[in-house]
Amino acid sequence: MNTAYISIGSNIGDRLHHLVEAVRILRLREGITVTAVSSIYETAPVGFTDQADFLNMAVGVETGLVAGDLLEVCQQVEHELGRVRDIRWGPRTVDLDVLLYNNDNIETENLIVPHPRMHERAFVLIPLLEIAPLVAHPTAEAKLFAEEAAVRDEGVILWKKLNGVDELLQEGE
Numbered sequence: 001m002n003t004a005y006i007s008i009g010s011n012i013g014d015r016l017h018h019l020v021e022a023v024r025i026l027r028l029r030e031g032i033t034v035t036a037v038s039s040i041y042e043t044a045p046v047g048f049t050d051q052a053d054f055l056n057m058a059v060g061v062e063t064g065l066v067a068g069d070l071l072e073v074c075q076q077v078e079h080e081l082g083r084v085r086d087i088r089w090g091p092r093t094v095d096l097d098v099l100l101y102n103n104d105n106i107e108t109e110n111l112i113v114p115h116p117r118m119h120e121r122a123f124v125l126i127p128l129l130e131i132a133p134l135v136a137h138p139t140a141e142a143k144l145f146a147e148e149a150a151v152r153d154e155g156v157i158l159w160k161k162l163n164g165v166d167e168l169l170q171e172g173e
């Protein structure tokens with residue numbers, strides 16, 4: 001079995017609904033067990049800043065899928081929830097990024113893990129560290145993500161405190 005972490009974000013329409021539905025669909029997929037969900041954070045847009053604030057969260061999964069297949073599932077979830085790719089770094093109904101997969105360093109045409117620049121992004125690190133406080137970058141240094149300067153960055157506020165996946169799924173009812 002493999003342990004992976006996925007970042008989820010939304011800044012179009014009913015943002016909470018998009019996060020809840022993304023987790024609901026992930027859980028229904030064969031070969032994926034959602035083992036942890038973070039709280040939900042409201043975050044200022046990064047990269048392309050002239051867009052609405054995001055809701056971001058992180059989830060931990062146990063999976064029998066190889067990383068490439070997990071990525072494919074993430075892209076299917078994005079598609080099911082109406083993701084359209086137009087503006088680079090622009091608004092999206094939902095975005096699922098594979099952050100970490102075991103302790104692996106992966107570099108294929110479609111997928112780089114750890115997710116590039118995740119260590120610079122508070123909107124990724126703060127939710128991730130809530131569910132995996134001791135997670136480290138899979139390199140020789142094995143540096144704790146908790147030591148990254150971005151963890152102390154501004155622009156990320158706790159929006160909805162959550163205790164577990166059941167509480168999250170109730171939000172969608």
Ligand code: X6L
Pocket residue numbers: 008009010043044045046047048054056089090095123
């Ligand atoms: C210079 C150039 C500095 C580019 C930063 C940062 C680009 C992040 C893209 C960058 C740069 C990204 C989200 C977001 C995006 C999200 C929040 C991206 C891809 N996704 N902002 N911006 N949450 N708060 O999920 O991460 S676009």
Ligand code: MG
Pocket residue numbers: 009095096097
């Ligand atoms: Mg992203």
Ligand code: MG
Pocket residue numbers: 095096097
């Ligand atoms: Mg993405």
